[in-house]
Amino acid sequence: MAKSTVAVIDYGMGNLHSVASALKHVGDDVEVIVTGDADKILAADRVVFPGVGAIRDCMSEIKRLGVGEVVAEAAKTKPLLAICVGMQALMTRSEENNGIDCLDVFAGDVKFFGNPLNDVNGDQLKVPHMGWNQLHQVVEHPLWSDIEQDERFYFVHSYYVHAEDESLVVGTTDYGVKIHTALHRDNIFATQFHPEKSSTAGLKLLGNFLRWDGQS
Amino acid sequence: MSLAKRIIPCLDVDNGRVVKGVNFVGIRDAGDPVEIAKRYNEQGADEITFLDITATHEGRDTTVHTVEHIAEEVFIPLTVGGGIRTVDDIRTMLNAGADKVGINSAAIFNPDFVKEAAERFGSQCIVVAIDAKQVSAEGEPLRWEIFTHGGRKPTGIDAVEWSEKMVRNGAGEILLTSMDRDGTKNGFNLPLTRAISDAVSVPVIASGGVGNLDHLVDGVIQGGADAVLAASIFHFGEYSVPEAKRYMAERGITVRL
Structure with missing residues (x-):
């Protein structure tokens, strides 16, 4: 039987080495392909949509290479995991770089944390939100399998996602504001943190993603 | 719920081997960086900082391979500093698997380098390393200056003003080394750490002078640091990362256990 494949979408925005290495580490029987080629992405069993850096540069490459169409097409038939700026790119619009239109797969905004940003005790919080914070699982989901409630994940971002439809929110994190740090609809699962x-x-x-069949 | 304060073991690497000097003199060999990074990951370190002190050009290629090997096996953030002078240097390290790069002297020689780097790669991966020493005499208001060349050369630049400028230029994090404490095991320069931490909106990593676990606690509580970096106390087994975390947690500091 052929190995199952996972395509990591390469649109020229930085280091995909880490996410590819981590997928290889957990998926002995999985072939990991780092590619920008639409045919290869659409032929894979699963797709990872990463992203680092500023949203303007990411979106300009996403538009130039037609990545949005590939993501939308792939998500119709197979599980897709969007990470960090990949998640932000799925929203309607980002406040970063004086306002950038994104892919509008999920209705909602990407907002600046604000300055100053304070915690419940009034202490100032640093931006970027950088380090290990708690992920509150709002609902049960196959991707949370075997992961403790309020487990810590690694975050690094200065803008946060707020989805319009709360029913899509599967994970939240508090950092001065309540951030929607994981979203799910159909085949798409998106995380602000870096798994x-x-x-x-x-x-x-x-x-869990490599075992997930999507939808539920 | 709150963000955890980070504990970051630092590997000083020369030609592919981990070393740690005392005031940068009298270096002892502590082994293979990939094995050490894996051990720290298993112990629950929150990040790894890899400081390349290799002097030769050929040695730099070894560094790139070492970073690649660490990134293949260690799934926590990795910062690489030392000898980062050009946009190409940054790209090379990020492509090798580094998550962030530390820029030190290159920022002093060309402050716009930080701006260019942040615009190109995003602030999230640009750490500006600041080596500072107290220069005010006793009785004078406290003042700290940036030093280069391993703490030997004063620059005349005020450390607090410099850190603010670097953040304006796009630094996403400040790695602050108390140069008058580095290697002394007397603890961080706390007034310096507090002054910089209060001055900037981005996270500050305190470094230099850690000799015991109280120093880590003081760096966070008195110095206001978001993360604490140490090398020798961890390398030579005086304390483990879990011990350090438990100690900090017992004193009311939020850590990832």
Whole structure:
């Protein structure tokens, strides 16, 4: 039987080494392909949509290479995991870089944390939100399998997602505001945190993704 | 719920081997960086910082391979610093698997380098490393200056003003080394750490001088640091990362256990 395949979408925005290495680490029987080729992405069993850096640069490459269409097409038939700026790119619009239109797969905005940003005690919080914070699982989901409630994951971002439809929110994190840090609809699962940098918990999530058949 | 304070073991690497100097003199060999990074990951370290002190050009290729090997096996954030002078240097390290790069002297020689780097790669991966020493005499208001060349050369630049400028230029994090403490095991320079932490909106990593676990606690509580970096106390087995975390947690600091 042929190995199952997972395509990591390469649209020229930085290091995909980490996410590819982490997927290989958890998926012994999985072939990991890092590619920008639409045919290869659409032929894979699963797709990962990563992203780092500024949203303007990401969106301009996404538009130039037609990545939005590939993501939309892939998500019709197979599980897709969007990470960090990949998640932000799925929203309607981002406040970063004076306002950038995104793919509008999920209705909602990507907002700046604000300055100053304070916690419940009035202490100032640093931006970027950088480090290990707790992920509150709002609902049960196959991707949370074997991961403890309020487990810590690694975050690094200065803008946060707020989805219009709360029913899509599967995970939240508090950092001065309540951030929607995981969204799910149909075949798409999106995380603001970096599972590939979140040690054991992150590897569990990636392993769960490689076993997930999508939809539910 | 709150963000955890980070504990970051630092590997000083020369030609593919981990070393740690005392005030940068009298270096002892502590082994293979990939094995050490894996051990720290297993112990629950929150990040790894890899400081390349290799002097030769050929040695730099070894560094790239070492970073690649670490990134293949260690799934926590990895910062690489030392000798980062050009946009190409940054790209090479990010492509090798680094999540962030530390820029030190290149920022002093060309402050716009940080701006260019942040615009190109995003602030989230640009750490500006600041080596500072107290220069005010006793009785004077406290003042700290940036030093280069391993703490030997003063620059005349005020450390607090510099850190603010670097953040304006796009630094996503400040790695602050108390140069008058580095290697002393007397603890961080706490007034310096507090002054910089209060001055900037981005996270500050305190470094330099850690000799015991109280120093880590002081760096967070008194210094206001978001993360604490140490090398020798971990390398030579005086304390483990879990011990450090438990100690900090017992003193009311939020850590990832």
